[in-house]
């Protein structure tokens with residue numbers, strides 16, 4: 001996380017940003033609340049969650065409670081770079097439109113507030129509820145920076161806070177930490193779930209190069225029950241932000257357990273990314289499915305997302321049985337360059353919320369991600385693209401002043417060569433994406449997509465091997481002002497990529513491939529932004 005260029009960057013940032021601060025009536029936090037058009041600065045995502053101002057990294061503590069989806073996040077409210085971590089907070093009734101709330105959890109004498117999770121303690125097992133109802137409990141890592149500087153290896157431990165007012169105020173538990181450090185340097189990011197068969201809480205925790213499991217009946221004392229991973233999966237970096245949950249396998253109806261593990265670095269296209277494992281959990285330990293194991297031998301990983309910008313993602317707790325979805329959101333950046341991307345007021349956004357499903361196809365388990373159905377509420381005019389054979393370069397659609405788009409394309413799989421689509425603006429900046437039938441892989445190329453001077457790790461063509469081949473190539477794309485999310489083949493291959501053009505992309509072109517390309521069907525759909533125009537309406 002530490003970047004030696006940071007001080008220089010901070011000075012450059014201040015020189016650039018100070019005049020802006022004085023010119024627009026910023027409040028004491030630097031938020032531009034008097035701006036006539038709220039959340040609309042250059043590069044500001046228009047239908048993705050981002051903090052009003054300053055630094056954000058991992059999504060934390062996602063819990064659904066009494067009609068509200070809570071989203072907390074790693075936040076440093078004094079700068080646009082990483083610093084003493086707080087939990088920022090927002091709520092939504094539809095996963096799409098967010099209301100920013102005050103900071104939920106502040107650092108204290110035990111340390112910064114690192115990543116973690118939140119649950120509804122319905123049976124008041126913790127005894128921390130009030131008026132006959134159980135509390136919401138947030139469990140997080142306390143990171144003691146003083147101990148870290150002093151050279152200790154036990155500076156991360158797990159603590160909790162609780163709320164009895166729908167998450168509006170949080171009290172730290174007086175007995176913190178609830179899980180002290182046993183001598184493991186990276187010991188963090190607790191994800192807790194209720195394990196109904198044994199009526200106990202299970203904590204999944206990242207510990208250096210593996211995941212450890214703990215259980216508790218009261219949330220206050222935790223016992224280690226097992227560990228997983230030292231011999232499996234990607235190990236190009238430290239393991240972080242795990243999640244463990246059961247899922248029905250759509251084709252067979254059986255239940256399997258999915259373990260998500262973020263890793264930094266070591267991602268498929270460099271830097272940070274999230275991998276997954278499929279197996280069984282007996283209340284104590286996770287065992288890989290025998291059929292899945294060959295895909296995740298030491299050094300091999302299955303990725304939740306092959307793009308460079310989906311990290312530290314985990315899922316919501318307490319989703320109702322009737323809903324039954326496994327809802328996921330990730331941090332749409334990468335530690336390689338997150339702190340230097342060219343945004344001024346805030347830094348980083350989240351991915352779209354996604355519905356995860358588990359499948360058994362081509363003799364293996366496969367996790368698929370698709371954007372949540374609630375996004376339909378943003379949809380406006382739908383334009384049909386002309387089906388048929390395309391040769392040479394042709395504009396498929398021009399969005400004019402409407403750069404927020406959902407693009408759905410179905411092509412015939414070419415026998416050789418590539419399908420290359422281009423999203424461009426009038427400044428001759430563009431991002432290419434598509435499918436290469438020779439290498440059976442999807443790609444997103446952001447080499448010419450605008451500003452990339454801030455990091456040598458940013459520009460480039462990134463690829464994802466398709467998990468299988470078939471006669472039709474399906475691509476669903478969500479295009480925001482500074483991000484593209486490609487969900488290929490019904491969510492089997494996903495790529496999330498950010499970019500910083502000098503003006504939004506507003507034209508879709510098909511680029512000459514080696515052969516003619518057949519578009520079977522395609523649409524572009526205008527999307528609306530999620531923020532009210534005035535800041536006041538958002539609070």
Ligand code: FRU
Pocket residue numbers: 001057058074085114115116141188189240241312
């Ligand atoms: C992942 C991470 C977590 C940690 C947090 C600190 O991006 O490094 O492991 O809790 O960020 O902000």
